[in-house]
Amino acid sequence: MYKTLKLFLASIIALILTLTLQAHVSACTYEATTTGKLLEFRITSDIDKLAVIQYIPTNGASQKVVRLSSPDIGISWNYYSDNSIPSCGSFNGNGVLACNQQNSNGAYWSNEHPSGNYYSLPDGIYVIEFDVSPDINNIKIEYGIMPGTYSPYNWTFCTRTGDIVLPTPTPLPITKTVFAPGLMASWNADAILNCKSETNTEWVLAPYAEDVYNPIITAMRENGWDTLPFYYDWRKPVAENSDRLASFLNSDIFVPNEKVNFVGHSMGGLVGRGYLDASDGSKLESMLTVGTPNAGSAYAYPPWEGGEIWSNNLLEKIALTIYLRHCGATKQNLMEIIHQEVPSLQDLLPTHPYLKRIKTDSEYLPNVSENRNTWLNGLGSDSKGVRLGYLAGTGFETVETIQTKDPNKKDTNQGLWADGKPAGKFTSILGDGTVLSSSATLPNSSWNAIINQTHRGLVNSSEGMGKILEFLGTPDINVNSTNIDIHEPNSALVMVGYPANFVVSDQDGKTKQDKDGMVSFVDPRKGLYKINILSKSENTLFIVAQFLPNGEVKYKEYNFKGVGPKFKTVKFDPQNPKDDILTH
Structure with a gap:
């Protein structure tokens, strides 16, 4: 009886406790x-x-x-x-x-x-x-x-x-703009001079490209944009550099869920397009391609099929010449090393018919599959919610069609000009001198501008920089044009020392310190250039490359022995050029 009563009271207490506790929850x-x-x-x-x-x-x-x-x-x-x-x-x-x-x-x-x-x-x-x-x-x-x-x-x-009402996240202010320069504007001494396909060292802006890109990078920063240059290995297929861009955008440089603007000049625009095509676009607020060969450029044909450099773009000529002359010296022909080491040029070939046989009216694309631009043809046009725009140039003679003939026996034996050897070219003034205005068009763009500027002027003229800042939505645009040099250079003197540090003094005593083993003078004057070299190795490679106003290139390599300082002089004369202009 007692036990039964005890259990009953315990149950009553437990019930009261439970009801009391539940009462706390209305x-x-x-x-x-x-x-x-x-x-x-x-x-x-x-x-x-x-x-x-x-x-x-x-x-x-x-x-x-x-x-x-x-x-x-x-x-x-x-x-x-x-x-x-x-x-x-x-x-x-x-x-x-x-x-x-x-x-x-x-x-x-x-x-x-x-x-x-x-x-x-x-x-x-x-x-x-x-x-x-x-x-x-x-x-x-x-x-x-x-x-x-x-x-x-x-x-x-x-x-x-x-339904649950999820909080609407406050969007982060868009302040960052990633800027990608064009083909061959990036430099890496370890990769180029050691002929490496891969390197752990960073790519930097090439000294010969500073006059082209520093003005626009400075202008964007002075107008309130946190500008982050993206320098890349231009030898690689565009898709690989697009993957590297993805890694860059997903790095801890950026806040999670932060959107950025992207501006790409020339090939840099293709790198951006490749990234957008392979991603969901969530990292980008807007993307502007500037002078980008969205339908290719005929200037890619001569080096890709014949190992010849036609480009009237001095930047591209300097980079490709140094790389091919230095790394391709033992090859049967330069086309071989381009296919092996610079496959990115295939991604620049035109996607429309641009070759034309002598005495025919019909234009055609290359018949050999490896000489066609499969990557650009497969690129999508979906904006994925990203605001797109393009800036193009016009008013300058630009190659539109290449006239061809059958290659000779020597060319055929070397595998050159499988789709026709150039015999002439047809140009159009509807271009920037490198890329046709029609090729620079970007599908699904909501903003565009076509201005009377060269390929270079699109990014370093006051007009070109103003248009780029306009696309970004910059209020009160201010472009300081005091130190901007917009003329088109036609010559250069480039010196490379590796591994070494060196300083070059011109005729007026003004000095230039090497940047990653390179010093360059654009449109150099005739005269003596004094060089003070501090070699870091028993064997120091030293290159003197002359890019003359008539289009001729003179290239010479030297090997300095011993560690320590050395004093040399270069005697430059564009009217009476010589192969060996380095004196001891």
């Missing part, structure tokens, strides 16, 4: 939404009075829990098997947040101290990922133990009041 309500395989829910009342909540499937639902998370709370809930409640990370220094897959289908969250006492669960959005898309009508959320108790479970269903 009503458990929640909002929930399913998206794909995800269920997101948030308790909208009395979350501070709950220590355990649980999801259970109803109506015979069979979806399995794959992952639990609470991203806005800052907790990454792990996935656990039945009967396991390990720690998921401490919260507020009190209880331990735990989670558990229950009965193969359900899952619960608790905030339990090792002593057995419970604390309030954190407010926030709870997320469940299932193995299949769930039906929200087959999902229930329950609450059980309340904080500050040792109470047994007494599950009660919560009421769903509607």
Whole structure:
């Protein structure tokens, strides 16, 4: 009798305690939404009075829990098997947040101290990922133990009041602009002078390209844009540099979810397009291509099929000459090393018919598949929500069509000019001197401008820089044109020393320190150039390359012996050029 009364009183006390504890929860309500395989829910009342909540499937639902998370709370809930409640990370220094897959289908969250006492669960959005898309009508959320108790479970269903209202993230201000220069504007002494296909050292702006690109980089920064240059290995296929651009944009230089602008000149624009084509575009706010051969350029044909450099672009001529002369000296012909070491040129070949046989009116594309631009043909035009624009130049003679004839026997034996040897060319003034205006057009652009500027002038003239800043949405555009040199250079004197540091003094005593082993003078004057070299090795390579006004190139390599300082002089005379102009 006594034992029966004792059990009865204990039951009454437990019931009263349970009812008292439940009275602390006026009503458990929640909002929930399913998206794909995800269920997101948030308790909208009395979350501070709950220590355990649980999801259970109803109506015979069979979806399995794959992952639990609470991203806005800052907790990454792990996935656990039945009967396991390990720690998921401490919260507020009190209880331990735990989670558990229950009965193969359900899952619960608790905030339990090792002593057995419970604390309030954190407010926030709870997320469940299932193995299949769930039906929200087959999902229930329950609450059980309340904080500050040792109470047994007494599950009660919560009421769903509607869809969850997810907070709208505040967009980060767009201040960063990534700028990619054109073909051969980047330099890497280790890669070029050691003829390496891969290097761990950074690519930098080539000294001979500084007059072209420093003005626009400076102008963007002075107009409020945090400008980040992206220098790349122009020898590689464009797709590889697009992958490197993706790694750059996903690096810790940028804040997560931060959008940036992208401006690419010439090949740099193709690098940007390749990135957009291979990604979801979420990192980009806008992309501007400037003088970009979006349909290719006929100037890529001579080096790709015959190993000849036609380009009237001095930057491209300097870089390609140094690389091919230095690294291709032992090859049967320069075309071989271009195909092996500079495959990017194939990505610049025109996608439209641009070859024309003598005495015929029809134009054609190369018949040999490896001489066609398969990459550019396969590039998509979807903007993916990115604001697109292009800037093109016009008014300058630009090669439109190359007239061809059959190659001679020697050429054929060397594998040259498989699709026809150049016998002439047809030009159009509807271009910037390198890229036709029609080729610079970018599909799906919402902004464009065609101006009377050369390929170089598109990025370093006041007009070109102003248009770039206009596209970016720059208020109160200010371009300081005091130190801008927009004339088209036709000659250069380039010196390379490796591994070494050196200084060159011109006729007026003005000095230039090497940058990554290179010093360049654009449109150099006749006279003496004094060189002070500090060799870092027993054998120092020294190159003197003359790019003359008549298009001729004179190239000479030297090998200096011994470590330490050396003094040399270059005697430059563009009217009476010589191969060897270095005196001791």
